[in-house]
Amino acid sequence: MIETExxxxxxxxxxxxxxGMLAEVFLDRWDDLLHKRIAHLEETMQALGLDTRHxxxxxxxxxxxxxIVPLLVLIGMDLGVVVFPVAFILWKLPLWIMNxxxxxxxxxxxxxxxxxxxxxxxxARSGLSLPKGLEDVLPELQFPLKNExxxxxxxxxxxxxxxxxxxxxxxxxQLDHFNVFTSVILTCFETGSNYCVxxxxxxxxxxxxxxxxxxxxxxxxxxRSVIQILSAFPSVFVVLFYYLAPDMVKLLLWEPKGQIxxxxxxxxxxxxxxxxxxxxxVRI
Numbered sequence: 001m002i003e004t005e006x007x008x009x010x011x012x013x014x015x016x017x018x019x020g021m022l023a024e025v026f027l028d029r030w031d032d033l034l035h036k037r038i039a040h041l042e043e044t045m046q047a048l049g050l051d052t053r054h055x056x057x058x059x060x061x062x063x064x065x066x067x068i069v070p071l072l073v074l075i076g077m078d079l080g081v082v083v084f085p086v087a088f089i090l091w092k093l094p095l096w097i098m099n100x101x102x103x104x105x106x107x108x109x110x111x112x113x114x115x116x117x118x119x120x121x122x123x124a125r126s127g128l129s130l131p132k133g134l135e136d137v138l139p140e141l142q143f144p145l146k147n148e149x150x151x152x153x154x155x156x157x158x159x160x161x162x163x164x165x166x167x168x169x170x171x172x173x174q175l176d177h178f179n180v181f182t183s184v185i186l187t188c189f190e191t192g193s194n195y196c197v198x199x200x201x202x203x204x205x206x207x208x209x210x211x212x213x214x215x216x217x218x219x220x221x222x223x224r225s226v227i228q229i230l231s232a233f234p235s236v237f238v239v240l241f242y243y244l245a246p247d248m249v250k251l252l253l254w255e256p257k258g259q260i261x262x263x264x265x266x267x268x269x270x271x272x273x274x275x276x277x278x279x280x281x282v283r284i
Contacts, residue, residue, distance in 0.1 A: 034059040041098045047172045048105045049144035066090050081259035085266045110177050111210060112145040117181065117203035124196035130189055131162050148173065163189065177206060220280045231273045234265060
């Protein structure tokens with residue numbers, strides 16, 4: 001009897017250990033697949049100084065939701081056809097969130113380039129060299145641009161040339177405004193020209209660009225609000241109509257023809273909203 005119990009316990013432990021090892025291998029392979037899907041966006045986020053340490057945990061939660069939510073819609077709510085747009089939204093959700101964070105960080109970099117250009121132009125007027133000027137303006141900067149300038153200064157202190165350090169930052173960030181800044185700085189530095197005038201013009205151009213973008217955002221805010229309200233109106237209408245005629249809404253939700261109509265309406269709504277936002281997001 002004792003030998004039988006020991007055999008049972010040992011076999012249970014062996015099965016548990018095997019299952020744990022298989023689960024670890026599966027998670028590693030699954031994490032690799034998830035990272036391949038967002039690799040380009042993750043690299044951009046890391047280059048822009050965004051925190052990606054916990055992204056693997058968020059992706060695992062997203063993977064679980066990709067299974068649970070469609071099953072809940074399909075089996076729990078018995079909405080067979082509606083599961084397709086729900087799965088599409090869940091599939092696109094990480095990319096939408098990451099692109100939003102990247103666009104927001106790029107605008108922050110653009111805004112912080114203005115004081116950097118002004119401060120460097122003032123340091124050039126006072127006769128300071130480019131490395132010394134970058135070192136002096138460092139306390140005036142804010143995150144995330146401060147980290148990049150600090151990295152350039154540290155690379156220069158450790159023996160690299162200032163040109164190599166700035167070009168590395170340019171390759172790492174891949175930002176239009178920083179590319180222009182790099183071209184101006186390196187051209188003037190290599191030719192021995194005084195770059196304070198060029199930086200002054202660049203700072204004025206960035207301020208004008210910022211002013212125009214903010215003005216455009218404020219003038220199109222009402223239009224974007226209308227688009228958002230109109231896109232949410234069908235869902236709100238269905239919820240409100242449910243309280244007036246629940247039997248008719250149940251026919252719409254739980255009949256195949258009604259579910260097909262919902263999917264078609266959702267697809268047309270998505271396409272129209274995307275097209276309208278594209279027309280309103282004019283780049284300067």
